[in-house]
Amino acid sequence: MGRIRNLFTRKHPKVSASSLVETIVATVIIMIVFGIAMSSMLGVVKRTTENSTYIIDSKLQKLSYLYQNNELKVPNTIEIPQWSIVIKKQQEGKLTFVVFRATHKKNKKTRTKKAIALR
């Protein structure tokens, strides 16, 4: 046996290993840091996608364009997945607007767009 050990120590110098406690502490710390990073990243991504109003904005834009070209009756209500859009005339001072108000069916968020009323 002794001869074998000698054989090992001679050819491979001794590497000092960390203790079990040390390794566990290190793993835990890395996991905590990684967890925080992941959760904050996910939060940012989620907020961006949740606040994205791209689809409804382009829909409102399209409706307003249709209205400008006499292709849309006012007042009107339009239902699309997740949003309901109410279109009506509204007087503000000297100006008459047509207001397109979209309300999210679940979280009740609203988006509005105005267009000058045609004669």
Next chain:
Amino acid sequence: MKKFTKIKAGAIQYVLVISVVIIIVLFAFISLVYTQKRIQLKSVLYKEAIEVTYMGFNYLKTNSIPFNTNTKISFTDYDFEQTEISKKPWGIFDIGIVKATLKKETFLKVALLGNKNRQGTALYLAENNQALVLVGNTNIKGDVVLPKRGVKTGTIAGTSYYGTKLIDGNIAKTANNLPKIQNLSYLKQFLKAPPNEGIEYISLEEKMQLNQSFTENTKVYKTSENLSLRDIQLRGNIVIISSAAITVYPTAILEDVLVIAPTVTLEKNVKGTFQVFASKSIHLKKGVQLQYPSSLVLLQKEAPKAINSNRTKIHGIKIDNNALVKGPVLFYSDDKKNGYDTQILIEENAQVIGEVYCTKNLELRGKVSGVVYTNNFIAKQAGSVYSNHLYNAKINSSTISPKYNGLFIDEENKQVAKWVE
């Protein structure tokens, strides 16, 4: 006794390094998202500015604002949004300028505005106690307003009416005087004395290229001599005035400018987009093409005394063969006597796309896509003069674009005719 045993830092060191790397990556990511959001906000505001600018033009459609004053309105719920709208006359059209400002984002658009009149009418013939007589291959398509005596067929030198239907549209025999041109008094004043505020005089040189924005001062070239426009390129806010005569040659490229002289001649094959104002005569020779929005305006101060027998020279507007005008053609005279002279002559194969408005005699041999307002038609054929006859004329109100905006006749509804700089 050892109080503190030495703890080896090997693994912790690695932990710290890895944590720092993770934090750097996280920070980079979050700052990326933040920058992206800021850019997005900027683009949203810019987009909003563009939309508000168009709202400004929609506002001009339904609301009349005084000339040369800056109207400030806010169209959106943002309190940092402000839109400046102003309008100034430019010949028979108007120039509308809308500038929207949202925080640091601004957007400016300038357009030539014409009035949107009710479409569908092909002909308005004022009450002149005569029936309208159709001869030859005359074709009228669209609604017409005629004198009480209505419309009938006739014969000129053995040629009768070849059509199957007199008028392809509704006939109303309710004509009275011609509908009023709302900005006529301005036009008269303009021809007499163009405004002298906000202008700078220029001189013209050969091979000159001049491009003047409508947001800046108007550049005016004024001369008392005969002026020939050739080898020159003028675009935008420029007025050319001669108190004698102006001749335009095909080498002159004119866009959106005003040409003012008692007598204006457009030589063969002139192409451009400009407005012509005259007090004696306007002559468009063969192959002239005036693109939309152009206009020919002749406001006659006094009727010429001598009876004019020479056909090549008329005291009015003459549009030769194969010439094309896209825009209003207007002859106006306070003189009510009709006589037997031609005031607007549209030759065979010549075409006007837009409105033809004549307070005296219109000799129509060509084609009008749009609407004709006239006091009287005249046909000079086979050595005779026929009053209120239409010979081989074509009027069609349905071939004009629904986006056409021109003379200010109906109630005010100024819409964009052309975007300019």
